[in-house]
Amino acid sequence: MRYHVLHTTEYHYSQPVQTARHLLHLVPRPVPWQMLERQALRIDPEPTTRAHGIDMFGNPADRIEFAASHDHLHVESEQTLTLAPRPWLATPIDGPAWEKVRDALDYRATALGEAIAGAQHMRFESPGVRVKRELEDYAAPSFVAGRPVIDAARDLMRRIHTEFRYDPEATRVGTSVLEVLEMKRGVCQDFAHLMIGCLRSLGLAARYVSGYLRTDPPPGQPRLTGSDASHAWVALFVPELGWIELDPTNDCLADENHLVLAWGRDFGDVSPIRGVIQGGGEHTLKVGVTVTPVELGK
Amino acid sequence: MPHKLLSLYVRPTGRYDEMLAGAEQLRPHWRSLFEALDASTPDQMRARQAFVTERIRENGTTYNVYADPHGADRPWTLDPLPFILPADEWTHIEAAVAQRADLLDRVLADLYGPQHLIRSGALPAALVYGHNGFLWPCQGTQPPSGHFLHVYAADLARSPDGRWWVIADRTQGPSGAGYALENRLIVSRLFPELFRDLRVHHLADFFRHVQDSLARWAPVDRGEAPFIVLLTPGPYNETYFEHSYLARYLGFPLVEGQDLTVRGDAVYLKTLGGLRRVHVILRRLDDDYADPLELRGESSLGVPGLVEAARAGRVLVANALGSGVLESAGLLAFLPKLAERLLGEPLAMPAVASWWCGEAPALDYVVEHLAELVIKPAYPSQRMQPVFGRDLDARGRAHWTERLRHRPHAYIGQELVQLSQAPAMPYAGSSTLERRLVARAIGVRVYAVVTPEGWRVMPGGLTRVSGSGDVDILSMQRGGSSKDTWVLSEAPVSQFSLLKGALGAGDIVRAGPEIASRSAENLFWLGRYGERVENSARLLRFACDRLNEEGESASAAARSGATALGAAAGDLFDEPGVLATAVGYCERFGLLPPEEDRSVARRLVEGALDENAPGSLAATLRRAVWAATQVRDRLSIDHWHSLNRLHDILRRQRLDGGAPSDIATLLSTLDRVLLACVSLSGFAMDEMMRDSGWRFLILGRRIERLQCRSRIVAHFLEACGGQPAGVDALLELADCAEAYRQRYLRTPDVLPTLDLVVFDTDNPHAVAFQTDMLLRYLESLQRDLAASGAAEGEADYGISAFRDAVGTLNAFSLHELELALPDGTAAMQRCANCAGCSELARILHIVHDGSATLSNRIAERFFTHVRPAARILSA
Secondary structure (H helix, E strand, O other): OOEEEEEEEEEEEEEEEEEEEEEEEOOOOOOOOEEEEEEEEEOOOOEEEEEEEOOOOOOOEEEEEEEEOOOEEEEEEEEEEOOOOOOOOOOOOOOOOHHOOOHHOOOOOOOOOHHHHHHHOOOEEEEEEEEHHHHHHHHHHOOOOEEEEHHHHHHHHHHHHOEEEEEOOOOOOOOOOHHHHHHOOOOOOOOOOHHHHHHHHOOOOOEEEEEEEOOOOOOOOOOOOEEOOOOEEEEEEEEOOOOEEEOOOOOOOOOOOEEEEEEEHHHHHHHHHHEEEOOOOOOEEEEEEEEOOOOOOO | OOOOOOOOOOOOOOOEOOOEEEEEEEEEHHHHHHHHOOOOOOOHHHHHHHHHHHHHHHHHHEEEOOOOOOOOEOOOOOOOOEEEEHHHHHHHHHHHHHHHHHHHHHHHHHHHHOHHHHHOOOOOOOHHHHHOOOOHHHHOOOOOOOOOEEEEEEEEEEEOOOEEEEEEEEOOOOHHHHHHHHHOOOOHHHHHHHHHHHOOOOHHHHHHHHHHHHHHHOOOOOOOOOOEEEEOOOOOOHHHHHHHEEEEEHHHEOHHHEEEEEOOEEEEEOOOOEEEEEEEEEEEOOOOHHOOOOOOOOOOOOOHHHHHHOOOOOOOOOOOOOOHHHHOHHHHHOOHHHHHHHOOOOOOOEEOOOOOOOOOOHHHHHHHHHHHEEEEEEEHHOOOOOEHHHHOOOHHHHHHHHHHHHHHHHEEEOOOOOOOOEOOOOOOHHHHHHHOOOOEEEEEEEEEEEEEOEEOOOOOOOOOOOOOOOOOOOOOOHEEEEEEEEOOOOOOOOOOOOOOOOOOOOOOOHHHHHHHHHHHHHHHHHHHHHHHHHHHHHHHHHHHHHHHHHHHHHHHHOOHHHHHHHHHOOOOOOOOHHHHHHHHHHHOOOEEEEEEOOOHHHHHHHHHHHHOOOOOOOHHHHHHHHHHHHHHOOOHHHHHHHHHHHHHHHHHHHHHOOOOOHHHHHHHHHHHHHHHHHHHHHHHHHHHHOHHHHHHHHHHHHHHHHHHHHHHHHHHHHOOOHHHHHHHHHHHHHHHHHHHHHHHOOOOHHHHHHHHHHHHOOOOHHHHHHHHHHHHHHHHHHHHHHHHHOOOOOOOOOHHHHHHHHHHHHHHOOOHHHHOOOOHHHHOOOOOOOHHHHHHHHHHHHHHHHHHHHHHHHHHHHHHHHHEEEEEEEE
């Protein structure tokens, strides 16, 4: 599939902001199944300094700084990219028993293979995802003894999808995983955090994937600009196979509709725009995402 | 027959005794101290204890104190007896601590670099990635010095067999070196001969190494001098005392996150003269709070962009951001092998035996030996207290076995440490025990600093003492105490000292406009509140005096001073009006609580002592102390003492109950307050360097004094000028009574009084003196700023309006006033309340208001950019 993505963010401040620094994760990271043809990042006003780099988890990151007073910030990120099917989707597989995966990640005073070493980054508590007994308990019915890990994870994903209500009003950026578990409500970020917490509580490695989801308008209606949103899902580490992406918000494995932007331990590592401002009074924020399928060759 | 000093000194088995090798058999290095104690009289012993208490109180040495206006101060506790280490033993400790610091520095370099240790299996990933002190955003950062660890501390304890063990590592921003210094200054004065004869190592060299090495590694651009700051979380932090103490001692400005800003990839201090590049940050702010942009997002303590600046190598952060990851008991089990691997040698000092349960054999061992071990968390984020296996019953053991097996990587099993014991003095107050020693468990925190020539260990340390005889917990928060640590030398010791002379030498480390705006603001308010304290005390003392003379019977007539004042013009010679006059002045300055059904005496007591009454003397003093707390690094020790003494005078009076009947006591308290104020203003006027920081302090003082004086005189002219007592009151309240007597040798008249109090530019209490000085200071401040290129040309901040008001005042002629007076009145001791007086009162109001505007403008011009708090946005 080939897509055109437009992601706009607009801040308006009631009083001038004197200085500000922002960290952007808006440029898609390179992954084998995703080919980036074109991308542009437009920022208004022009930042005092601007630097492009790669963050600690390999994601492209842009750092911008404003040293002069300003009353708004517009960031427009535009990309055209083509998606191939994820390699691990080609042959449906359930993976080894989940305990085997857990044990493979455990410490045993010997050298770690590259993949196992990388998975360790995503195995423990992170600022946005506590590892708690309650999460393990919630996951337990899916992770019965000997059950293949992908099968068990899909079951967990299905249960989250069924038992939790999608409700943008229920949570904020900082809502904790345990609160989400309590309320049984949230948005994609909350469900991803919850599922990551469950998997890590069992001793598995799971990471947070930030990106976009293609959504189709109801039949006969035009695609509305900006009506889509940033999306988030989960990737589970399985030795030999790699990282299997699961979308608990939609109860499906990530496929050609899931466009990867960045990944990290949780939302905090990869939030699309994160900033610290001095001054500014009140602010309003408008975010618009449009994901449009485009024909190949156009 | 046991020796008398030792009759209470218990020697339990299974514990090493630092002083005694056997019953009554002294180890040689303790002999001199023991003999000195033995030769002391009970009075001398008492005096030593009292000296320590007094010094700590005067220095305001505190720990775990929220020095905020409402906080309960908790004084630092120090045992008068030092802990003594012989030279040969120290040689071993020194080498072991230096080796360990080197090792930990290398471990950090690997963890924030290639991570070979994790990949090769030498260190479990869980202990690193599972530790919230491992800061991912700092991965890949190369510190400009090549060192991640600059200052390190090891907590040491001696096991029953006499060997030293490491029980914990401090890698974040080790606290306590400043307290060790403070302890040294006190205890070395207790035993001066002993201190000299025993050739105790001095501590100052260590701090010079800190200064030198940080300066040496500062990433300066060509031609720049290294600029080093000490970053503190602020006065709410439990060891803030130490931060300000060290900042002062090392000569580094003490800054908070809000004082710093990152522009591009460099860090700057916001000073009065603009931004000044900072090359080195000696960090006492925990690293996860250090940058709200990339680290802990909810923190407002940090500096947005600091991680980026460190990554760019444009600032040296010591210790490096992320160094806290090594503060984990879990690491102890792996260090011996890491030493072999990274240093090619065994660890010189073992750590207390520890088992990380994340390894299956270790877990089995811990479960099996639970009863003999202590269970500790592997990560500081777990916030659990150590669990002593010996205290668990069968159910407790089953519970813990299950918890360990469930999440093994989160726990450590550790051998129980039997701390050694050393002699201490029984606590003060137990008067019969002055000639006795008690035994207390101890541990020592030892400090090391990296220099281009390798690690240097401070010859001494902070000895921590348990609260009671047989307790193995060393915690200043749980009733523990501390000791000075004496390391004996076989050679002459270095006499180098960094401490500035206590008097005269200069309070302020830097000259010129390079003072943090926030410090300038606090100095300004210290000046204003300090002066206000004095003025308030004088007003209250005047009222108390009158009440004392006239008695409570007169006070009924003076119940409402304001009413009496209103009537004063028509009722000039009503005698009870003198107390009413006094109360009226106090009311005018907002000192007294509302009348309601309080007696005059009650109102005066509350106006003096009630911290919760907004305008009271006590409340003003509290604000002065709070402002001083935040610029403590810029005040001399003696300056700080005098402020503390003031605080203490009121606190004691408050503790004594402050009964309203006891106006006489309040009077003597106010006398002492005024006396202390004199020394406080002496420090402000004479003892500090004349830099911009000082100018703000003095501006604050002058503005406050101008406001007080002009209001008092205007008030006199408007309302109570006709009373003979009015002239006396004016002279006393303006602190000019003595000057008048000296000059005129007779009972006061109105016109000379006005001249002395308003116009005499030689009188430091006169209105005109204040205006003169203010204008002068403002000019030199502007000159300073212009010289540093920071002042914009048109900057005026209300000076010209103020100058106009002063001009009008100076143009007022007392001769004309005299001519305008009806015949004969000029010779009288009263004012005729004529148009001339009203005019003068009006002008004084203008001057008063002009200075208020000036104060606001100064705040707007110099302090406001301190204000806007950083906010986090996320989308």
